[in-house]
Amino acid sequence: MGQQIRLEVVTPTGAKVNEDVDIVNAPGVGGDFGVLANHAPFLSTIKIGTLTYENGNKRESLMVSGGFCEVSNNKITFLVESAERGTEIDVERAMKAKERAEKRLSQAAQQTEGFNRKRAEVALQRALVRLKVAKKI
Amino acid sequence: MASLKDVKTKITGVKKTAQITKAMNMVAASKLRGAQDKMESFRPYTAKFDDAMSNLSSGANTNAFPLMEEREVKAVELVVVTSDRGLCGSFNANIVKLVNKKIAAYEAEGKTVSLVCVGKKGHQLLKRTGKVRKSYLDTMGNFQMFNAREIATDLTQEFLTGNCDKIEVIYGEFKSVARQIPAASSFLPVQPVQAEQEVEQKISGDYIYEPSTEEIMDVLQPLYLNVVIYHTMLEVGACEHAARMTAMDNATTACKDIVTNLTVVYNKARQAAVTNELMDIVGGAEALK
Numbered sequence: 001m002g003q004q005i006r007l008e009v010v011t012p013t014g015a016k017v018n019e020d021v022d023i024v025n026a027p028g029v030g031g032d033f034g035v036l037a038n039h040a041p042f043l044s045t046i047k048i049g050t051l052t053y054e055n056g057n058k059r060e061s062l063m064v065s066g067g068f069c070e071v072s073n074n075k076i077t078f079l080v081e082s083a084e085r086g087t088e089i090d091v092e093r094a095m096k097a098k099e100r101a102e103k104r105l106s107q108a109a110q111q112t113e114g115f116n117r118k119r120a121e122v123a124l125q126r127a128l129v130r131l132k133v134a135k136k137i
Numbered sequence: 138m139a140s141l142k143d144v145k146t147k148i149t150g151v152k153k154t155a156q157i158t159k160a161m162n163m164v165a166a167s168k169l170r171g172a173q174d175k176m177e178s179f180r181p182y183t184a185k186f187d188d189a190m191s192n193l194s195s196g197a198n199t200n201a202f203p204l205m206e207e208r209e210v211k212a213v214e215l216v217v218v219t220s221d222r223g224l225c226g227s228f229n230a231n232i233v234k235l236v237n238k239k240i241a242a243y244e245a246e247g248k249t250v251s252l253v254c255v256g257k258k259g260h261q262l263l264k265r266t267g268k269v270r271k272s273y274l275d276t277m278g279n280f281q282m283f284n285a286r287e288i289a290t291d292l293t294q295e296f297l298t299g300n301c302d303k304i305e306v307i308y309g310e311f312k313s314v315a316r317q318i319p320a321a322s323s324f325l326p327v328q329p330v331q332a333e334q335e336v337e338q339k340i341s342g343d344y345i346y347e348p349s350t351e352e353i354m355d356v357l358q359p360l361y362l363n364v365v366i367y368h369t370m371l372e373v374g375a376c377e378h379a380a381r382m383t384a385m386d387n388a389t390t391a392c393k394d395i396v397t398n399l400t401v402v403y404n405k406a407r408q409a410a411v412t413n414e415l416m417d418i419v420g421g422a423e424a425l426k
Contacts, residue, residue: 010185012282012367014178029356030348043189044347045356066360068353070189072344079185081282081360119290 003037006075007053009062009083016062016083021053024076026069035076042071046080048125050133061086063133065126089134098127141410144403148396155392161224162385169314169378176311176371186364192344193354202351203297204358205327212249214270214301215239216292216324218308218369219259220377221277226387228309228317228380229258235319236263236307251301255288255370277374285367293362296325308369309376315383317376324365327358 004020024035027049035042048065067080101124105117217236219229236259240250254260254272263269271291276284292304303325310320346353 010182012179012182012364013175015181028347029352033347040345042345042347043192043353045353066356068189068357068360070185077185079182079189081286081363 005037009078011080011083021055024053026051035071038074039071044069048129050129061133063129086133089130091134094127094130097123101127141406144399144406148399151392151395155389158385158388162382162389165378165381165385169382172375172378176375179371183364183368186361190361193350202354207326208302210248210302212301213243214251214253214304216253216306217259218373219256220373221257221275223258225377225381226384228376232307232309232319233259233262280370282367285370286363289362289366293359306369308373311372311375314379317380
């Protein structure tokens, strides 16, 4: 086995992941990126999406929303508002959130209130990613 | 003097109250533990966030960000974070007292003040001022990050549209289980976080930023505000339970005192009654002779 990098995922409710992994794939704002061992110091913001990491043959996916990640000293730290494994996702709730957001979006299309529209878009995105990650198990 | 029966009912009543307050004390104690755990697990998150914020903002031009813009202050908004429920001593009253003091101070300077209440108690105590713009009720019991996000987004919007030039948060600071003090901290505009040491800045200079520092700041600042609100809500939650614990403990002790006093009264009344009866009997026997 080659060199590994320490992955830490920290959320407001505590650390979610803390282990050595081979590779981390994360949804950066400027596009997805992968991080291997001994990466140069790096700081990027994270958008709502799927974070995957591999450890040997094991491959895990997490749903992450809004935050940033920092790479330094062969350690990658994610600070995100929420991180959920596929098994932890409440599919029903996500479905409901999706419907609600879609409804709001179709209403917002008639109005021109940008703020509410943006909020609904973000909510929809979050729901979609949750469903995607939940399906992967 | 109260009759025997009256005193007896009173004693049972007070004893029952003591049972309730004791139970509430224990419930508050276990809830406090939960709240403290929550605070504990949140600490690494805030610590990291502060680090990153200070790294980023040390080199940045503060006026370039709309959220950091220092304007001439005409309107101030105070965010009052209190508990949803009472029976926790003077905890909420103290916070409201600080709020009233702040309002008076700002209005003396000719600024307008509006209020946002998080938690029912603050809303109840402050609605008469007519300054409450918005209230978030019944969130303190079981709140999550998204509750904090909702509040923070609304406040940010208010600041960006220029409805207020300064936002402060007033909450209860959790010093220890026995001590909670009302505190105020500035919320918007975002204060640049000072790096603790120069050495840290040197390290941060080597980072690759993606996208640029400015864009990262644009994303991080709203998140940072969520964190601040969430943090105050956590603190107030812990304070509430700690304050209730002390209050209920005091109430239980007070109940016990009352019971002791009432028992003395009861015994005196009982003895008086016995003496009276004896005198009646003796008097009756005397009359028959």
